[in-house]
Amino acid sequence: MPKTSLPVSPPRSRAAGSTRGVALLGPALVAGVAYVDPGNVASNMTAGAGYGYLLVWVVVMANVIAWLVQYLSAKLGVVTGRSLPELLGDRLQHRAARRAYWLQAELVAMATDIAEVIGGAVALQLLFGVPLVLGGLLTGAVSMVLLAVQGRRGARPFEFLVIGLLLLVTVGFLAGLLVAPPDPxxxxxxxVPRFTGSGSVLLAASILGATIMPHAIYAHSALARDRFGSAPLRLGGDPEPRTRTPIARLLTVTRWDVTLAMVIAGAVNLGMLLLAARTLPGVSGTDSLEGAHAAISAQLGPLIGTLFAVGLLASGLASTAVGAYAGAEIMQGLLRVRIAMPVRRLVTLIPALVVLGLGVDPTFALVLSQVALSFGIPFALIPLVVLTAQRSTLGRHANRLWTTAAGVVAAALLIALNAVLLWLLLTGS
Structure with missing residues (x-):
């Protein structure tokens, strides 16, 4: 009987492999929206207006730390096929401990939502004169639409929409640098790392606190899981990938994904500080979003001012959708409770609307929300570093010693700086 040769698949070209790699990008870009939310806008613009170029090093350092934190979060989702809240829900055996952890994480998510809804409301007022409360409602409504796309059409369309908003954020906040480039x-x-008085220390801690947000850590692990997470780890073995792409390849793409996201977010944050340092020093009223917008419009023209407001609106819309996604994941992972997203969205929208309805200064409310976020950083960072260092969790993909050491240093630094932020705010120093 003649031998029948089996068909041999043609080798994939390098171009085909590159195309496949590009198609796997996305989760980090969605999570990266948290790094350019209205809280970041307030911190960076205030730092540039008040201290010029002094705190450029803080923005750069924050981005380096953010890269490590977001990669560890994504790796957890890719390898285990579970999110950080899900894994913690399994490990917290006592119901009381699980509920206590959920409560702090839920409060963090709600504090995030307040900042993002307020940012969207302020942007709508600047662009169209919409009252703040109505602007908050509209921001929440748009976030519901984005979340409905994620629920009905899957992760990829949701990523495309959020990445589109991220592009608007980038253009809106960096356009001013074309008109007024900074002093190189x-x-x-x-x-060069340095401070000038306690005010600069406070702003440095604010920038770091606004950059590393607990909800971004929870969300990124879930986003990576939804796109290409693995089946749960088998005892004594390695994970079984749900996709045909090997886990090592997925982790390589994830590193590129996180790098791209952090380059964009870092450029936007740095651009905001440089723009404020170039155009706003000595200008009164720039300690608020409205004042910064007015000053930018006066200094650089109404077109740049409008683009700034558009960037702020896109920032609020995108980040509030990602924040709501993170909140839903926190509840489902820790309490095993799933609430219809529109209902959850309405409930978490109430605090922001109350703040706006009471007439609280929007920028002041943004600052307070960043303080609240600082309380949640240890609860997200420490378990993340511990879990990604365990072979029982990640198998052969567990952190190397230097990665764990870097994670411990980053967590300790962020916790210490946020403690400084709280101390300075409470003592009025």
């Missing part, structure tokens, strides 16, 4: 030598000088 002064910007490079800002890379």
């Amino acid at each position: 030598s002064a910007a490079l000088g800002g890379l």
